[in-house]
Amino acid sequence: EVQLLESGGNLVQPGGSLRLSxxxxxxxxxxxxxxxxxxxxxxxxQWVSTITDNGFTTYYPDSVKGxxxxxxxxxxxTLYLQMNSLRAEDTAVYYCAKHGSSGWSGDYFxxxxxxxxxxxxx
Amino acid sequence: xxxxxxxxxxxxxxxxxxxxxxxxxSQSVTRNYLAWYQQKPGQAPRLLIYAxxxxxxxxxxxxxxxxxxxxxxxxxxRLEPEDFAMYYCQQYGxxxxxxxxxxxxxx
Numbered sequence: 001e002v003q004l005l006e007s008g009g010n011l012v013q014p015g016g017s018l019r020l021s022x023x024x025x026x027x028x029x030x031x032x033x034x035x036x037x038x039x040x041x042x043x044x045x046q047w048v049s050t051i052t053d054n055g056f057t058t059y060y061p062d063s064v065k066g067x068x069x070x071x072x073x074x075x076x077x078t079l080y081l082q083m084n085s086l087r088a089e090d091t092a093v094y095y096c097a098k099h100g101s102s103g104w105s106g107d108y109f110x111x112x113x114x115x116x117x118x119x120x121x122x
Numbered sequence: 123x124x125x126x127x128x129x130x131x132x133x134x135x136x137x138x139x140x141x142x143x144x145x146x147x148s149q150s151v152t153r154n155y156l157a158w159y160q161q162k163p164g165q166a167p168r169l170l171i172y173a174x175x176x177x178x179x180x181x182x183x184x185x186x187x188x189x190x191x192x193x194x195x196x197x198x199x200r201l202e203p204e205d206f207a208m209y210y211c212q213q214y215g216x217x218x219x220x221x222x223x224x225x226x227x228x229x
Contacts, residue, residue, distance in 0.1 A: 035218070037167075045159075045167065045210055047218040059217065061123075095166055100178075107214035108157035110178060112166035 002027050002111040004096050009116030016086050016120070022079040022096030022113055030054075030074035033099040035109060036081050038092035038118075048094070049081065053102065064090075086120045093117050124148055124213050126221035134229040141198040143224045145211035150191045152215030158187055158196045161208045161223075170209075171196065201226070 008020040020036070036048040049070040050059040058070050069082040079096050094116050097109035125148040135141055145156065154174040159167035169178040171187035174194055184199040198205055206228050211221040 037220075044223045045161075045212070045220040047220065050218065061217070100169070100172055104214075105153070105155065105173070107155065107218060108169060108172040108212065109159075109167075110169045110172075112168075114166055 002098060004098065004111060004113035006094065006096055006113040006116040009094065009118045011119045011121065012086055013122050014087060014120055017082070017084045018086065018118060020081040020083070020094055020096075020116060020118070022081075024077045024079065024096075024098070027098065027111075029072075029077040031102065033102075033107070034070075034072060034079045035097045035099065036070060036079075037095045037097055037109070037112075038090075039095070039115075040089075040092040043092075046092075050107075051079070083118070086118075088120050091118060091120045124151065124216050124219050126211055126213055126219055128209075128211060128221035128224045130224060131222075132225045132227060134227050135201055136229045137201050137203055139201050141196075141201055141205070141226055143196040143198075143209055143226075145189075145194040145196070145221050147192040147194070147213060149216075151194075151213045154190050154194075155213060155215035156187075156189070156194050157212045157214065158185075159210045159212065160205075161210065167210065198226075 003025040035050040051070045067085045071080045096113045098111040100106045100108045100110040158171040161167040175187045
């Protein structure tokens, strides 16, 4: 069974930085694109960032572009999210998610981690 | 950006009844690249349907997806007690976006 374990969530002041990690197991990590999705308290799901299987290409919505950086280390089966210039509206549970299959047709998420909470507050 | 609008916001039904959830896109979803997820309180989302109508592994056949273009539907043929939850649609034909969700609650 696919396992995704996020860590790194914490309380951070506005303007601060945080790095999230997601350790993957029980699948060939290097052959799947990966994505971060967040969920603010009591709200819906919001796409945060996507990285291709080889790590060469990344995608972001405008809401985080220039502040967040997604990366991966396939030798460690680990996904990262570096978050800078954090704002109160970035407060959320952050999930890492595995893509369903390779290529564009597989950009849905068939496995999710349990999430890690990021709170941005002074 | 494709905006997904889910309706109704809340659906109040009894076990055994049929649930019909709608997801409407602001523009046509390329190749009907649309997925549905179920989420229960305190849990991560679970994939139900991808490519508009393909059931994910292990999903009971009471869950079905249909639609194309801008209008998509998730149908639960007979609600089981464990089906009362939040449901989200997601499109992946043009970047990625999620709908706001539909809550299926016990009447």
